[in-house]
Amino acid sequence: MLRKILLLGALALGAAHPARAADTVDPKAELKAFRDYFVGRFPKVPLDDFVNGPYSMDAGLRKQWKAIEEFPPYEFAVDKGKELFSTPFANRKTYGDCFPDKGIGVRQNYPYFDAKSGEVITLELALNQCRAANGEKPLDYVEDDMAALTAYMAFTSRGKRFDIKIPDDPRALAAYRKGEEYFYTRRGQLNFSCASCHVQAAGHHIRTEVLAPALGLMAAMPIYRSEWGGMGTTSRRFVTCNSQVRAEPLAPQDELYRDVEYFLTYMGNGLPVSGPGARP
Amino acid sequence: MRFALPLGFTALAAAGGLTFAALAGPADDFAAAYAKADAASKQAVALKTQWTTTVATLKSAQAAADAGKYDDAITLAKEAQALAEASIAQAEDQETAWKDGVIR
Numbered sequence: 535m536l537r538k539i540l541l542l543g544a545l546a547l548g549a550a551h552p553a554r555a556a557d558t559v560d561p562k563a564e565l566k567a568f569r570d571y572f573v574g575r576f577p578k579v580p581l582d583d584f585v586n587g588p589y590s591m592d593a594g595l596r597k598q599w600k601a602i603e604e605f606p607p608y609e610f611a612v613d614k615g616k617e618l619f620s621t622p623f624a625n626r627k628t629y630g631d632c633f634p635d636k637g638i639g640v641r642q643n644y645p646y647f648d649a650k651s652g653e654v655i656t657l658e659l660a661l662n663q664c665r666a667a668n669g670e671k672p673l674d675y676v677e678d679d680m681a682a683l684t685a686y687m688a689f690t691s692r693g694k695r696f697d698i699k700i701p702d703d704p705r706a707l708a709a710y711r712k713g714e715e716y717f718y719t720r721r722g723q724l725n726f727s728c729a730s731c732h733v734q735a736a737g738h739h740i741r742t743e744v745l746a747p748a749l750g751l752m753a754a755m756p757i758y759r760s761e762w763g764g765m766g767t768t769s770r771r772f773v774t775c776n777s778q779v780r781a782e783p784l785a786p787q788d789e790l791y792r793d794v795e796y797f798l799t800y801m802g803n804g805l806p807v808s809g810p811g812a813r814p
Numbered sequence: 815m816r817f818a819l820p821l822g823f824t825a826l827a828a829a830g831g832l833t834f835a836a837l838a839g840p841a842d843d844f845a846a847a848y849a850k851a852d853a854a855s856k857q858a859v860a861l862k863t864q865w866t867t868t869v870a871t872l873k874s875a876q877a878a879a880d881a882g883k884y885d886d887a888i889t890l891a892k893e894a895q896a897l898a899e900a901s902i903a904q905a906e907d908q909e910t911a912w913k914d915g916v917i918r
Contacts (some may be wrong), residue, residue, distance in 0.1 A: 773833060781866065
């Protein structure tokens with residue numbers, strides 16, 4: 535009974551906003567509003583610094599991070615990723631054969647909407663599609679090899695600015711919209727949305743952690759997390775976020791997860807790739 | 815002889831003040847409570863709104879029943895049902911409420 539009362543209370547609070555957003559989809563206008571919101575709320579943070587997540591919000595954390603970056607914990611993953619990336623498959627082809635520019639410096643263009651399949655293709659999915667096309671078994675989306683490959687690809691793209699396209703295709707707009715809906719939808723017994731932490735509570739603490747702002751949130755992926763004691767992919771991050779609010783996670787690379795990555799990365803358009811990152 | 819045992823058992827139960835409903839037993843009561851919780855849980859899964867606590871509570875209910883602790887098992891099954899129904903209510907609310915949080 536108490537749980538029901540708490541839930542109803544939380545739902546009522548969530549519905550307390552006076553104005554309901556329009557049902558039209560205008561990604562460009564939403565991107566501007568999204569960016570303006572964070573820039574206005576954190577006027578001392580340079581725009582490009584939002585990609586550094588909690589370190590853009592907290593001076594103490596930033597100091598620790600600068601020290602950590604002298605011997606980055608993701609360095610081993612980058613090295614391993616480079617090796618995996620350049621090792622030929624059984625048919626002698628490599629990952630590079632599946633990507634534009636041989637896969638070097640392309641992170642900023644992922645995810646993209648694929649008109650042929652009508653779906654959002656993330657970097658992780660593209661890597662496994664590459665493996666499948668070359669007769670290889672898929673990698674686990676939350677394990678080290680996938681993290682290493684994406685870490686290497688992000689590393690070769692550092693500083694390049696995100697340029698996610700939403701083509702004039704109703705299916706692409708629908709994917710964007712579904713991602714947006716997922717991002718703002720409260721879920722789990724704790725009744726949190728992605729936005730609860732990364733919009734409303736951005737810059738605040740949850741226990742000892744500083745919550746990263748949603749602006750630029752995808753730029754540092756994949757990340758080494760001290761909490762995990764290892765690297766984590768975007769898939770792992772989404773699964774963990776869901777579990778932390780007591781929601782059953784979707785399968786890694788579920789269409790909805792890809793859509794939310796599409797939406798959220800688009801919101802960071804124009805910001806530089808900073809991945810792979812290191813987080814507490 | 816074929817009907818002797820049931821008739822005798824019925825007479826014994828009546829003498830003890832038991833009703834036929836009570837004769838269904840706690841295992842059947844648990845099965846009914848669990849079925850309701852499981853149905854609500856499956857609906858939550860279909861709506862992609864399942865809570866981890868619903869899954870854990872359902873498992874605990876089954877474990878309690880397996881250990882013969884039917885009172886605990888029934889309580890847990892009812893709790894799991896309540897959790898699943900709350901998650902469904904959350905999803906129904908959020909069908910439109912999510913728009914209120916969008917940065918405009």
